[in-house]
Amino acid sequence: MKKTVIELFAGVGGFRVGLNDIHDFDEDGRAIENNDWDFVWANQWEPSTKVQHAYDCYTTRFGEGSCSNEDISKVDKSAIPDHALVCGGFPCQDYSVARSLSKEKGIEGKKGVLFWDIADVLRIKKSPFVLLENVDRLLKSPARQRGRDFGIMLRTFDELGYNVEWRVINAAEYGCAQRRRRVFIFAWRKDTKYNKNIDPVYAESYLFKNGLFASSFPVEDPEDFVNDFKLIDLTKYQDTVEMTSLFQARFENTGIMIDGLVVTGKTIPIQVKPITLREVREDRNHLEHYFLTDSQNEKFEYLRGPKKIERRNPNGEIYYYSEGGMCYPDNLDLPGRTMLTSEGSINRSTHVIEDKETGKNRLLTPIEAERLQSFPDDWTNTGMPEKRRYFMMGNALVTKIINKLEPNLREIINNE
Structure with a gap:
């Protein structure tokens, strides 16, 4: 099977950077792709902004015509080219399902819930393989009905003819x-060759040794798989509509679903030494633009410090909001914390590091933000404002994770 790919919610091209092992671009700004994954179609559209900076960055790095800039809900899914792999990092929203007025069963999530667009692609194009990324909160949401959203998502995959690992x-x-x-x-589709090698009876071997994630990201052997991993039966619900009101479950950090039966539990990673902020930090001088003023340092010290703040409920009842202290500035001998879209602004989550030349506290540069996500330096330097460069990286994925998956994913598709 040819290694053809479509990238949904493409952003600035994180999956493509990871799969094609991109470290640089040429003098014309085009990405130098070191692997042979053929991206036959991509889509990036940001509804809340007039200027489409992410799309502009994608087409600068991969060429005009490399990406669609249309609302994915309005895209004719049948016109999307055939492909072996769908990839994308989709927004985490509400996955509740309702019946139509005619009482027919069907997926009718809230307007703009983008997972249903992925489902539409799979229903129409019957894509053999799918690789998605999301916040880990997805496994627990919504708070009032833990695990409902992910359960509905898994059941939808099953009804579309797919088995799933996460x-x-x-x-x-x-x-x-x-x-x-x-x-x-x-x-992966149940009619692939890959599926023939997978049986729920051997879930332990798949999750700990042979599966895509276990072979790419090793974990410690289980102490007591039978008792520590549990079974969740999604097939006992009539449909996803019934699951919307009744389903809740605890999905752990590792799991597999075969024919609607889920096996899930906790795994412990066999860790690899991380890259530190000291290694990410730029060597170049004259970064005064990013230095903090005395008042900004004081603000950060307050934001990062422990606090207990009195607040009042609408009914007048008093309660206390508490926050623990955080290291200030950030420890250069640790990897960075989770970068948010607000990186670079004055808030508790923004990184602050000591400048190499002066020892003064400063913000990360856009290049350092790109390095935290394993993008090439200046990847987002395509004419967008600096604040948007931080935003793009806060929204992106760590491309090195996709790059580590690539050899095993390549083997799976080559074997089809």
């Missing part, structure tokens, strides 16, 4: 520069 990966535990926890989801 793993929550902290990038820093596998040699990356950021303590970023994300859930990665790998799905």
Whole structure:
């Protein structure tokens, strides 16, 4: 099978950077792709902004025509080219399902819930393989009905003819520069050759030794698999509509679903030495633009410090909001913390490091933000404002995780 790919919610091209092992671009700004994954279609559209900076960055690095800039819900899914792999990091939203007025069963999530667009692609194009990334909160949401959203998502995959594996990966535990926890989801059609080698009876071997994630990101052997891993039966619900009101479950950091039966439990990573902030820090001089003023330092010291703040409920009842203290400035001998879209602004989550030349406290540069996500230096230097460069990296994935998956994913698709 040819290694053809479509990238949904493409952003600035993180999956493509990872799969094609991109470290640089040429004098014309085009990415130098070192692997042979053929991206036959991509889509990036940001509804809340007039200027499409992510799309502009993608087409600068991969060429005009490399990406669609249309609302994915309006895309004719049948016109998408055939492909072996769908990849994308989709927004985490509400996965509740309702019946139509005619009482027919069907997926009718809230307007703009983008997982249903992925489902539409799979229903129409019957994509053999799927690789997705999301916040690990997805496994627990919503708070009032823990696990409902992920359960509905898994049941939808099953009804579309797919089996699924997932793993929550902290990038820093596998040699990356950021303590970023994300859930990665790998799905495959039940009529693939790959599926013939997988049986729920052998879930232990798959999850700990032979599966895509176990072979790419090793974990410690289980102490008591039978008792520590549990079974969740999604087939006992009539449909996803019934699951919306009744389903809840505890999905752990590792799991597999075969024909609607889920096996899930906790795994412990065999850790690899991470990249530290000291290694990420730029060597160049004259970074005064990023230095903090005395008042900004004082503000950060307050934001990072422990605090207990009196607040009042609408009914007048008093309660206390508490926050623990954080290291200030950030420890250069640790990997970075999870980078948010607000990176570079004055808030508790923004990184502050000592400048190499002067020892003064400063913000990360956009290049350092790119290094936290394993992008080439200046990847987002395509004409967008500096604040948007930080935003793009806060929204992106750690491309090195995808690069570590690539050899085993390549083997799976080559074997089809």
